[in-house]
Amino acid sequence: MRKNEILQKLPSLLLPWFDAHHRDLPWRKNKDPYRVWISEIMLQQTRVEAVVGYYDRFLTALPDVRALANVQETELFKLWEGLGYYSRARNLQKAARAIEDAGGAFPSDYDGVRALPGIGDYTAGAICSICFEMPTPAVDGNVLRVYTRLLCDERPIDTDRMKAAVKDDLAPVYPSGSCGQFTQSLMELGAILCTPKSPHCDVCPLAAVCLARGAGRQSELPKKGEKRARRVEERMVLRILCDGDLALCRRENKGLLAGLWQLPNELCTPSPAAALAFCEAHGMKPKTIRRELHRTHVFTHIEWKMTCYEIEVEARGGDFVFASAEELDKVYALPTAFRIFCEDI
Ligand code: SF4
Structure with missing residues (x-):
């Protein structure tokens, strides 16, 4: 069977399957673009199971665009804490403010949505197809995996050119009146049947037309290009305590984790002497080093190898905020890289 014939068959094979087997997820309750938008941003780089709890909490606190536009950044980050990639939360609020500035109605055309x-x-493809029934494919990792296996396509999937090509191939087969269902059926198939390891081809609605299955090559696809090596940084982190409160400071407003709260830290070769010298340089008299902890945190392009020293100081100093356990819990959103050192404060 030729490529176009296979693609043409997708709606008739996928839609009945999706109807019968889709997961009942909170963002599928209605087609409100605000709800779909929040879910799609949360789901970037985060598993569905992890998102569900955050999603409900976020929607309860910020039920519409106006609430999101007006919330304090501290509260927004607290709601986002644990999801990582805080720039996504910041962009959500920027977009909400842009919508409010333009009159408050969520844009309903592709270019308007894409410009946020x-x-x-x-x-943009997901929102426009799911909420506005447009034939706008949403090509993510799940869809790329399904597509390349279905057609035994060996092109590496991690290029913009490949994503654009898949989008161009899928757009013409979008079924009028079921665009949203079709987008979701492709994503769902990739998420629950055409999984990266051990795809469930025996129960897949595409099994009869899938070229990779026919050739027994499912495990070889999709292909990826060469990965850029991650930079490894050695970092000294300080858990500075004074009367049970923990020293925090803010990161610079640009770069990795821009503007977020953090534990004091330095790029250096960690040592007890360097930790004590850090406290003294910031006007604090260290009493004792109580503990040394080691953790690694991996970002997309950087890996932090962290050594954390817990130090009790005699008096507060430097430009630090000293947060109580309750404030750490309720007020300050710390990225996971630092939160992992705060569990037992
Ligand atoms: S038959 Fe297997 S490899 Fe092909 S689309 Fe279905 S789950 Fe994926």
Whole structure:
């Protein structure tokens, strides 16, 4: 069977399957673009199971665009804490403010949606097809996996050119009146049947037309290009305590984790002497080093090898905020890289 014939068959094979087997997820309750938008941004780089709890909490606190536009950044980050990639939360608020400035109605055309901060081709495609029934494919990792296996396509999937090509191939087969269901059926198939390891081809609605299955090559696809090596940084982190409160400071407003709260830290070769010298340089008299902890945190392009020293100081000093356990819990959102050192404060 030729490529176009296979693609043409997708709606008739996928839609009945999706109807019968889709997961009952909170963002599928209605087609409100605000709800779909928040879910799509949360789901970037985060598993569905992890998102569900955050999603409900976020929607309860910020039920519409106006609430999101007006919330304090501290509260927004607290709601986002644990999801990582805080720039996504920042962009959500920027976009909400842009919508409010334009009159408060969520844009209902592709270009208007795509122009919002933090919304790329994938998210715009998802929102426009799911909420507005447009034939706009949303090509994510799940869809790329299904596509390349279905057609035994060996092109590497991690290029913009490949994503654009898949989008161009899928758009013409979008079924009028079921565009949203079709987008979701492709994503769902990739998420629950055409999984990266051990795809469930025996129960897949595409099994009869899938070229990779016919050739027994499912495990070889999709292909990826060469990965850029991650930079490894050695970092000294300080858990500075004074009367049970923990020293925090803010990161610079640009770069990795921009503007977020953090534990004091330095790029250096960690040592007890360096930790004590750090406290003294910031006007604090260290009493004792109580503990040394080691953790690694991996970002997309950087890996932090962290050594954390817990130090009790005699008096507060430097430009630090000293947060109580309750404030750490309720007020300050710390990225996971630092939160992992705060569990037992
Ligand atoms: S038959 Fe297997 S490899 Fe092909 S689309 Fe279905 S789950 Fe994926």
